[in-house]
Amino acid sequence: MKSAKQSVVAIVPAAGIGARMGASIPKQYLMLGEQTILAHTLDSLISHPDISKVIVALHPEDDFFAKLTQANHEKVLAVIGGNERADSVLAALNRLDDETNDVTTDITSEHSTWALVHDAARPCLTQTDIDKLLESRAAYSQGAILAMPVRDTMKRSIVANAADKAVSKVEIAETVCRDNLWHALTPQLFPSQQLKQNLSAALEQGVNITDEASAMEWAGVNPGLVSGRADNIKVTHPDDLQLAKLFLANIESL
Template identity: 60%
Template structure:
């Protein structure tokens, strides 16, 4: 638990259609076992004892979310998201700050259904060591190559101290909202919440997370996610 307990509010950006992976519906609504990807993701967040509320940023024309059983959960709220992931996170942060500016935002990808309670707890507890905020990440294990624009190897990159950024990522709501808003106004490319904080001069902490916390981006990932979830 945090030394000074505050509300933990999970934010799930699910507004963009993203890659449909050859399907007719947004990828977060593709089936993974008995329910869709997003439903699994929400189950992990809604059932965690230290998460007080879950805010999902949806596309204004989303016709699928209301059909999920999780959409009626007492801990869940929705907001209208934006065109890009960062815009959706900012919309959710605007809402959260209006009701609880002292909260912590735990931002998690809609298409990462394999996140475990153990990793979520580890990230939340890391705030004691990293009061500026932190992210789940995994050390790079493979040999890394840098290429030119023609697909030829230029050189091998030293993998020491390199990490794969994962989610969730946790930051104080008001601080993250301020830096994310400023970065978007400056047209800075924002790939995750940590990149907005880094741009503002903040050095988020790294929390070693499980490698099976994959993001579903390719049809093959569905089978891999199903395997990981069955083993968990």
Template identity: 65%
Template sequence: MEKQQTLAIVPAAGIGARMGADIPKQYLMLGEQCILAHTLDSLLAHPAIDAVVVALHPDDVWFAALPQSRHPKIRTVLGGKERADSVLAALQSLSPEIAQNAWVLVHDAARPCLHSRDIDKLLAARQQFPQGAILAMPVRDTMKRAGVKGEIAQTVCRENLWHALTPQMFPADELAQQLAAALAAGTVVTDEASAMEWAGINPGLVSGRADNIKVTHPDDLPLAQLFLQAQSLNKDTQ
């Protein structure tokens, strides 16, 4: 039997249309390298992660130019139309021996500010949540539900509400099984946790850092740059 491995999956086959850029958002520059490069650096540098599987668009012409593409921990697969399709493709690329014993951490390509301590916390949560867990952050703001005309329909109680972050961590074979079943049933799978919830499994919540933002709109780029600079300064002073 293969030893238990810890793998990361990065679905990077999207085009990021909301950024309004000529290239997929994960390849937009963030300081001296692109968003995806920063994301991969955070995963590749963690000693507990054995390999990083990146799901790419069939027409991707940018990934091969990244220095990270030649890292010995990196593997690539062809992704699908939706995030869930890409994650499932990455899971199905694993050998049966590895899949039966591996944990996978699925992380957004456009979350470049992931901190190693958050990875540590998530991995440690396997003892408390053997069914899997996600990084998340408690909702701090007053929440409003909109009506059909754009007006406030109601104020939503924020107690017990969390913002889902990534990585989201699950046993590889279980996640592959539930993702495939949910997609076959026509379920809308917005993240890995939603596929597990559809199957009646309740993942754990692990409190993550507020700077683990997802770059979705152009205004997010300078904010992500500030967070990366702050993290770099903290490392230099430790």
């Protein structure tokens, strides 16, 4: 498959409020060293030479993004996102159509556009992982995601009855075989028009879309799995901030 002329546009859904962090501001705007989590994330995408644009989907009442230095970068565009991740990605894909005029559904076309979707709260993305994912287009013309094989023993839980009705107990129901199980990461890379079509159709039918790959899977596509770095963590809980600081310091020293 020819890829030299295929443009790559990064999409960053950043309309969430990050309630699990227990912070007074959305988690993507928490400070991580000298700048915010989102700023680190955008730096990784902006600096990659094969990414032509970075479209950030924001909450309609976002008062923080415009204060970031990255907001004024020539590669960066902002759109209003939606209530769910899929709505935000779809809003960005609609803006992508306006920017590229790409309406081709031929994924083998050398002029097709690819959407690289990355979590706003994954600030430790390396250039080498982006390279690996982009290079995977030669093997996975249907698209692929970064992922990590499951290493730990996996347990399925069950909520058990407690003597105190106000207390719920979570117990182990069974041990799940970890063979062929992977942790899904981002970025996730798909031909933009196919992703847009499948996201739209899935949302119309009320399908629960947890990431871009799940929309493609629902449509009968089997995305590729590209092994990524373990330090590409998503900052979800307060403890993750310290871990992300350590990972960033290590990445910057390479």
